[in-house]
Amino acid sequence: MAQQPGEPRLDRRTLLEKTGATTVAGAMVALAGCGGGGGNGDGSPEDGTDEREGTPAEDLERIDSLNFVTWTQSQKPGYFEQTRMMQSEFEELGIPSELIPQQFPQPYTNTLFETREYDMLMLGMEGAAYRLDPSFYLNTVLHSSNAETGGWNISGFEHDELDQLSEEQQRLIDQEERQSVVYDIQRIQKDQQAWTVYQSPNLASGFNSDNLEHPGEENTVPGEGFSSPFTLTTIETTEGGELDYGKVLTSIDSFNPLQADSADDIQFIEPFYDTLTKIGPSGRAENWLASDVTVEDDTTVVVTLKDGVTFHDGEPVTAEDVAFSYRFQQENKAPYVATYLEPMSEVTAGDGEVTFSLSEPYAPWSTLTMGQVPILPRHVWENVTEENDISNPANYENKPPIGSGPFEFSRHRDGSLLEMTAVDDHPFAPNIDTFRYRLYGNKSTAQQALLNGDIDVLDQLPSTLRGGVRDQSGLTLNFQTQHGLRTLLHNERRGMPFTDPAFRRALSYLIPRQRIVNQVYDGEATRGGSIIAQGNEFWHNPEVSPNTYDPEQARTILEEAGYAWDDDGRLMYPTDGSN
Missing domain, CATH: 3.10.105 (Dipeptide-binding Protein; domain 3)
Incomplete structure (x- = not known):
């Protein structure tokens, strides 16, 4: 029978005695051989010390x-x-x-x-x-x-x-x-x-090649298919300027960034809200709302903002909005980004720039923090609890969501549709006019919608459904390394x-x-x-x-x-x- 939780484990002293090592880390190397790529290539450590032949029968137990x-x-x-x-x-x-x-x-x-x-x-x-x-x-x-x-x-x-x-x-x-x-x-x-x-x-996507041109690897982020901001803002249609995207999900739970706690939640919110950077096609951080990012030292980052960006209600995006967004989401422990904000000890707003002071060096700051924390309009969120008689800003419906992203909220039918329209004066203004998520209960139903022409794109196609897409004229099956x-x-x-x-x-x-x-x-x-x-x-x-x-x-x-x-x-x- 396998050892159960709570039973004794090999203690530190015994571990060191058995290996002759002076530290636990050294003992683990001696026991398991932390050599590159599997040691000798045959599954054994490079020094061959992993052998323990001839174990007495009474010290063996039959595996359940x-x-x-x-x-x-x-x-x-x-x-x-x-x-x-x-x-x-x-x-x-x-x-x-x-x-x-x-x-x-x-x-x-x-x-x-x-x-x-x-x-x-x-x-x-x-x-x-x-x-x-x-x-x-x-x-x-x-x-x-x-x-x-x-x-x-x-x-x-x-x-x-x-x-x-x-x-x-x-x-x-x-x-x-x-x-x-x-x-x-x-x-x-x-x-x-x-x-x-x-x-x-590989990530398999089916798309309507009669209506869409593939944006190219230079505009697609690994693992994101057609849904990344880089793809949605560069993709073009042959006519109509409309893109319908199939998504297997029964409902959209929230438009509130302080309530979002999953990648699905964020996918629906992301087009409405800018971040300072985005993880780009290279897999590394690229400037988005930021025009420049300067790492002054290991714990100080200065971000210069792009000029002329506005929220969807016409108000300008300022350095004060950015500083407020980071403080507000840190103080309220926004679940999706709380961990990424932990290293921030202070944020200050200047003339078109924001300075972040970190409590310790944090390598993922440019990708995981600046690339994930949405910029909120201070004038909407600063007094949101008092103005809406709620105790927690996470309880705010936030509908329609007002951000500064490349798409603006248009309409929502729960369980079936989310529609948004392009923001023409955004720094990354989309080439399409209208973008819609259409929701389906399962992948087979979504695939049938693609075959029928009801949607233009469906990502994450399982192998069992690829044949129908491959065989239909006007549809293309695309594979992306991820x-x-x-x-x-x-x-x-x-x-x-x-x-x-x-x-x-x-x-x-x-x-x-x-x-x-x-x-x-x-x-x-x-x-x-x-x-x-x-x-x-x-x-x-x-x-x-x-x-x-x-x-x-x-x-x-x-x-x-x-x-x-x-x-x-x-x-x-x-x-x-x-x-």
Whole structure:
């Protein structure tokens, strides 16, 4: 039986005694070998110290059938098929499991962040723009401080050296220096199999090529399809100036930036509100409302604003509006941006410029903070609670939303439509006149709307629906390399064998990556190994390559780590957890 939460774990003194190391970080290196890209390329550390052959039978325990949480076949057939393929391979090596399909968002999200009731779990991460900055995966996801209930360290992974490097990359303002540390973290992640990343699918979009010209890679942000501000402001139609965009969602919950807490919420609000920067097609911050950004020192950033920008009610956008927006959302803990505002200790407005003082160096400031915090009109929000008799500004309906973005609110029918019109004098004035989100209950219905000509664009098309788009005249199927991930997680809170890097490495060699690419994604995916995908070109470490499918190598890794098999072929794992 796997060790349960709350049972003793290997303590610091025992860890140091067993490895001869003087620090916990050094001990982890000695035990698991934090060499680049998987050490010798065969799953073993470079120095070969990971061997523990000949474990006495009384120190071995027969592995139970594991709970393997996945998505439902009806909701995500591709996800379900991937886990079924992995389950079969694990079974061949004496590791039985039961697939536990769960519906998204519930109970799947509750399993991820609250109950943590799983042994293994298949997780799909989409390529949202903010995840291009390495802070999300290397700090929010992998740092041990985020392993608490509700945190993104879903597997409970702990590694002292990785924590130290994660904190360091958060502080490095120089991008080349930061990149070097980000590369080092990826080596540790891959060696430890903190997340067993195995796939990065291309983003499939169907669009009406009779009405639209593809904006080109220079105007598309990785993972965003046609929905990024760069794409929506540059795309052109052949006639009518109208663009209808299909979205699978039953309703739009709010237009209030202080209530938004998900990427879906932000996607609907973003066209109405400017930010100082945007994550651009390069995956790095590009000026938006800012005309210039000067980093005076590691904790002082001065932003000069573009001239002549106005809110949708005609009032000018001033430095005071920007300073107010940052203070107001920090004080009211706006859920989507609260974390990004934590480093700000002071903000002051000058003549057309804003100065940010940070409590400590914060590398993601230009991407995650200035690229995410919406600029609010002070005259609308300063007295919003008193004027609307509410206790919290998050309760303000904010309809219509008044921002300074490239699109202005036109109309909304809950559950079916959100329409907006172009702002002709915006610095990034759109080439189209009208943009509409049309909502559908499922992907099949949305795909039929595309085939019928009711919408012009549908992103994230599953392989099962691509054929109809590919075969229809006037429609084009487009694929974009992105930075989304498909990964296997081990619940390390349950102790052995999940806490053993050798066990996690072995299972990585059992995942038929290329077969999944071919059978599930029709060849439109990239085999993965690093938590920073290849589509995130600047931050991806090209030396961190995917493990190949190699069941014999998996068996060898387990044997050298002291595992064995009983007469029924069931895996027996060491109970002392000393590997």
